Amino acid sequence: MAHVNQPPARGLRVGTWNVREGWKGEGDDTGTHDVVRLIQDLDLDVLALQEVPFHGGRSPMLESIAGQTPLRHVAGHVLSQAMHVPGSAGIALAARLPLEDVNRVILPNPELAANGLRSFDKGLMTARMPWQGRMIAVAGLHMVPFGRFGRRAEDPAFSHVWDRAGKEIERVMLPLTFVGGDFNTPRRDLLGLPLEPVHSTGRDAVLHSEGARAVTLKTVETFSDHPALVVEFALAWSRNHRAG
Incomplete structure (x- = not known):
């Protein structure tokens, strides 16, 4: 398919999705094809992914996204062993335009344990991306499932x-900042940041700075136990805020 390297003539479309390591169920090893097809259909500009499968430090899923969707620019962050498939799991950012100043953070692990389960390492990624001649800040977060x-x-x-996550995001914030993630709680305020949540239910959310206004919100049920959440934003640019 043709790749789109210029911002489309619409608002910024931001998504977040926990892909559950691409695991569709017993007897199914990977949902990479389903992930690629959904991303193609949603026409996203930037996507935060959680529970991305990795094998030997590589992610065939991210490689397929980069090669078969408009999100040609991908960056991954391996965090822990995978639960459902062989290999490791982590988070990623995938974007229509180049990701700059990518930073990968492992959050403090509270070392929780219950019913034979233990808390794996979780983390976040931050980056900046050019858009319509300016720069925006984007971040992807996967938080510990405390309720489990x-x-x-x-x-x-x-x-x-939460303080560590908030400070890492605050460090790269711009007038237009977007955070997508699996918060594992409806409490979006725990980051302590001046970011507004797009109204959503459950664990997943997209947060945004006041310079953006949510125009549409779409929740798409998937093979994962998480839906894909997609928000289109209208952007209010500051006259003095330009790409540097």
Whole structure:
């Protein structure tokens, strides 16, 4: 298919999706084809992915996204062993235009355990991307599933985890900033950042700075236990805010 390297004549389309390591169920090894097809259909500009499968440091899923969708620019971050498929799992950012100043962070692991499960390392990625002659900041987050261990995300014992994530995002924030992720809680405020949540339910959300206005919100059910969340934004550019 033809790749689009220039911003389309519409608002910025931001998505987030936990792909559950591409695992579709017993007897199915990978949902890479389904991931690629959905991304093609949604016509995204930037996408935060969680539970991306990696093998030997490579991700065939990310390579397929880069080769078969308009999101030609991908960056991954391996975090832990995979639960459903062989290899490792992590997070990624995929974008229509080049990702600059990519930063990968492993968040503090609270070392939770319950019912034979333990908390794996979680993390975030931050980057900047040119858009319509300016720069925007983007981030992808995957937070610890506190509820799976019978704990609450807002427990003061976990404030250092949220504080670390918030400070890493704050460090790269621009007047137009977008954060997509699996928060594993409806509490979007725990990052302590001046970012507004697009109203959504459950664990997944896209946050944005006040210079952006959500125009449409689409939730797409997928093979994963998470839907894909896609938001189109109208952007209010500052006259003095230009790409440097």
